[in-house]
Amino acid sequence: MKKKTPYRFIFAGGGTGGHLYPALAVAQQIRELKPEAEILFVGAKNKIEARVVPEHDFRFKPIWISGFARKFTLDNILFPLKVVVSLLQSLAINFGFKPRVAIGSGAYVSGPVIWAANLIGAKVMLLEQNSYPGVTNRLLGKKATEIHIAFDEAKKYFRDQSRLILTGNPIRINLKMIDRLEARAAFGLDPHKKVLLVIGGSGGARSLNHAVAKNIQAFEELGIEILWQTGKVYYEEFRRYREQHVKVMEYIGDMSAAYSACDLVLARAGATTIAEVSILGLPVVFVPSINVAADHQFKNAKALVDSNAAELIQDKNVESELLDRISKLINDDNKLKELKTNIVSFAKPMAAKVIAQRAITLAESL
Numbered sequence: 572m573k574k575k576t577p578y579r580f581i582f583a584g585g586g587t588g589g590h591l592y593p594a595l596a597v598a599q600q601i602r603e604l605k606p607e608a609e610i611l612f613v614g615a616k617n618k619i620e621a622r623v624v625p626e627h628d629f630r631f632k633p634i635w636i637s638g639f640a641r642k643f644t645l646d647n648i649l650f651p652l653k654v655v656v657s658l659l660q661s662l663a664i665n666f667g668f669k670p671r672v673a674i675g676s677g678a679y680v681s682g683p684v685i686w687a688a689n690l691i692g693a694k695v696m697l698l699e700q701n702s703y704p705g706v707t708n709r710l711l712g713k714k715a716t717e718i719h720i721a722f723d724e725a726k727k728y729f730r731d732q733s734r735l736i737l738t739g740n741p742i743r744i745n746l747k748m749i750d751r752l753e754a755r756a757a758f759g760l761d762p763h764k765k766v767l768l769v770i771g772g773s774g775g776a777r778s779l780n781h782a783v784a785k786n787i788q789a790f791e792e793l794g795i796e797i798l799w800q801t802g803k804v805y806y807e808e809f810r811r812y813r814e815q816h817v818k819v820m821e822y823i824g825d826m827s828a829a830y831s832a833c834d835l836v837l838a839r840a841g842a843t844t845i846a847e848v849s850i851l852g853l854p855v856v857f858v859p860s861i862n863v864a865a866d867h868q869f870k871n872a873k874a875l876v877d878s879n880a881a882e883l884i885q886d887k888n889v890e891s892e893l894l895d896r897i898s899k900l901i902n903d904d905n906k907l908k909e910l911k912t913n914i915v916s917f918a919k920p921m922a923a924k925v926i927a928q929r930a931i932t933l934a935e936s937l
Contacts, residue, residue, distance in 0.1 A: 671933070677708050718734050719738040765794065769838070879913050
């Protein structure tokens, strides 16, 4: 019978790319450092993790869980039952896999999995990407051996400061800048025109999408091409805007090519996006979402804006200000260069490797 490796890691977190991709980045680094490691992801079967995790060649098991909606829905009626079922499923998965370290990257799905892993004796490590920690990570904090944070502002929300490590937000191991002309050719973009990359997160951003759609004609007249990720929810609504100068996509799989193809990024201020554009040194205009806890996206972006490392448009003003702000900035090469230079100072390129090494050390300590 094959003896199990001591390097067994269970990851839980997802629902959005912001919770999933940091966990994937750490898992990729663990696999680089310890190829014999056994790694298992657990998540919801109808969310981004169910598709993306297998694409990265990691094992995935689903549990029946969803968040509690603010408005009345059928899911809310089923919520207590889902909690009970997900706890039982998580116990069964953990007993079968026997992880040495459980790594939670936030969102409701990580709660039952990390709780069950801790119950059977696994060490717990949490990844907190935002300046304002989510409810699940705050609840799990007392069970964690280490909590890796990306923003210093997050410290005040955890009682035991000794468990906190300011590491930065991990990014995917294969994310890098590639040849600009090659990247543009991959999307059918003009090699000589200015390109605006629009990314509203894995779920999309309604206000951002509407603002872009409203100004499609004006962008064309200004000679600006658009590489536009609408998100799954909004793709059918906005796919009709596809033209020669507008590339409308539900989801962009090759973000290395997308980042390399653009002159300017227009994005929500999710922690993963901030980490990626900082490490790659990209000029960005943030439009923080207002539909997040404690306005944390605004807080995420504010430090960069105050350091002249990014620009910001408030969500309520995005339709009225977008065209003027983008058209001026994308054609101001000196300002673009200034933003690129300044944003790099916020990068923590070793975050994924540091966290992976500490996870390995925890596994070896048992």
